[in-house]
Amino acid sequence: MRKISRQTEESRGRLLVVDDDLVHRTIIGRTGTKLGYDTVVASTFEIASELLQREAFDIMTLDLSLGERDGVELLRLVADRKLHAMPIVIISGCEERILNSTKRVAEGLCLSLTCCLNKPLNIDSLRDALFLPGYDHVDSRPGAAIPEISRERIVAGLARNEFHVEFQPKINLDSGKVIGAEALARWRSPELGNPSPAVFIPLVEKFGLMPDLTNHVLSCAIGSSRTLIRRHPGFTVAVNVSGSLMTDLMLPERIEGILRKEAVAPESLIVEVTENVAMSDVDRAMDILVRLRIKGVGAAIDDFGTGFSSLAALARLPFSELKIDQSFVNGCEADADMMKIVEASVALGRAFNMRVVAEGIDNPHTLASARHAGCDVGQGYLFAPALEAERLDRWMTRYNANAANARIFEPKPMPANRVTR
Numbered sequence: 058m059r060k061i062s063r064q065t066e067e068s069r070g071r072l073l074v075v076d077d078d079l080v081h082r083t084i085i086g087r088t089g090t091k092l093g094y095d096t097v098v099a100s101t102f103e104i105a106s107e108l109l110q111r112e113a114f115d116i117m118t119l120d121l122s123l124g125e126r127d128g129v130e131l132l133r134l135v136a137d138r139k140l141h142a143m144p145i146v147i148i149s150g151c152e153e154r155i156l157n158s159t160k161r162v163a164e165g166l167c168l169s170l171t172c173c174l175n176k177p178l179n180i181d182s183l184r185d186a187l188f189l190p191g192y193d194h195v196d197s198r199p200g201a202a203i204p205e206i207s208r209e210r211i212v213a214g215l216a217r218n219e220f221h222v223e224f225q226p227k228i229n230l231d232s233g234k235v236i237g238a239e240a241l242a243r244w245r246s247p248e249l250g251n252p253s254p255a256v257f258i259p260l261v262e263k264f265g266l267m268p269d270l271t272n273h274v275l276s277c278a279i280g281s282s283r284t285l286i287r288r289h290p291g292f293t294v295a296v297n298v299s300g301s302l303m304t305d306l307m308l309p310e311r312i313e314g315i316l317r318k319e320a321v322a323p324e325s326l327i328v329e330v331t332e333n334v335a336m337s338d339v340d341r342a343m344d345i346l347v348r349l350r351i352k353g354v355g356a357a358i359d360d361f362g363t364g365f366s367s368l369a370a371l372a373r374l375p376f377s378e379l380k381i382d383q384s385f386v387n388g389c390e391a392d393a394d395m396m397k398i399v400e401a402s403v404a405l406g407r408a409f410n411m412r413v414v415a416e417g418i419d420n421p422h423t424l425a426s427a428r429h430a431g432c433d434v435g436q437g438y439l440f441a442p443a444l445e446a447e448r449l450d451r452w453m454t455r456y457n458a459n460a461a462n463a464r465i466f467e468p469k470p471m472p473a474n475r476v477t478r
Contacts, residue, residue: 069093070115072187075105075131076148077123081178085118085148088183102126106134114143116171116187121149121159129162136166141253144169146186150176153422157388167255172419172438206249206257208264215269219246222277223443224285224294226453227414228435230428235453237293238285239329239436240278241443242270267299275312279319279326281446286325289453295327295357300334304341309348316354323353327378331359332370343374350375357414361402371409379406381432383417390426403431 072094076082089096099105102123121128156173163170224238261270282294335342346356357378381402389395406413415427418437
């Protein structure tokens with residue numbers, strides 16, 4: 058174990074670097090201290106395990122290969138100790154499909170996985186990964202588990218406006234410019250800290266509070282994005298609509314009322330609906346979506362391909378946007394079968410005159426594959442995670458100004474293992 062003091066007056070918190078490679082843990086440690094972290098370096102699984110048991114950390118970087126042990130074991134240990142809110146950056150030389158599966162393991166454990174970075178490390182990507190969690194420190198002390206969350210606690214959180222939204226940017230894959238964002242629910246609680254959506258969303262569903270949360274998120278998203286919409290012409294904000302709301306025939310009127318109150322044009326809003334939700338009550342979903350589309354609101358079919366009714370949903374419902382699920386997009390450059398699904402989804406989108414969005418673009422190779430397949434828009438950690446509105450506004454201004462010169466959007470040859478037809 059080695060401790061490195063930060064090199065700035067203002068602290069970003071404590072960074073735990075877990076890596077058995079001397080060069081990489083030195084690079085990560087020094088980068089962290091320059092950003093303002095007090096850094097602790099652990100070279101083995103055992104040292105990291107002991108540190109996590111007795112000390113608090115605000116973020117951790119984790120190498121998947123730790124000698125005789127591996128990083129997935131440490132992920133399980135983090136979950137067992139209820140450190141779900143601590144951001145984790147995976148760093149590995151493993152192939153892309155292993156990294157993708159590791160992400161799914163972390164999701165299954167309800168951990169806050171920020172991103173996966175490939176070795177050899179790109180310093181700019183590392184700096185972004187360490188910078189993005191921001192100054193909102195999490196309580197990662199041993200035993201500081203999130204208390205059991207009751208229905209009453211969620212109701213109180215809604216009443217006290219503890220729930221808010223962050224926006225993950227959506228990028229035009231031709232111009233490289235930001236054209237919109239997806240609004241994602243977040244919870245900042247005085248007692249609970251910042252519970253992961255993977256923790257609180259299932260509870261909100263279980264307690265029958267999803268209509269309340271969705272209505273709150275709709276209002277927050279439209280209100281918070283008003284400045285973004287005015288400053289950036291053509292900007293759209295997308296909001297996920299729950300299954301319970303898709304049976305409420307008054308939803309179009311409520312959305313129209315929120316838009317009118319916030320002085321936001323209907324064309325600036327996209328409602329996202331999963332195919333399972335849309336097909337659970339097709340007649341009501343059709344009624345709601347048609348009326349929203351008549352009013353000018355966009356409609357996206359989300360997580361396309363993960364259910365059993367994808368084609369029926371496209372044929373029967375008036376979607377304007379098709380979002381290809383990240384389970385197909387992320388890693389498609391290394392998997393010919395997944396690439397075929399992406400290409401087929403693009404072809405379907407074109408047939409129905411829909412804009413096609415690729416979710417899960419986390420590295421330049423996936424970006425190149427999504428562009429090659431013909432996707433119109435991309436969304437993922439390669440560009441940015443979810444950001445609060447003010448920070449997104451600043452980030453977007455800089456990003457759009459540099460988009461024309463962004464090297465990740467230069468034409469690229471397809472990966473060597475790309476299978477053409």
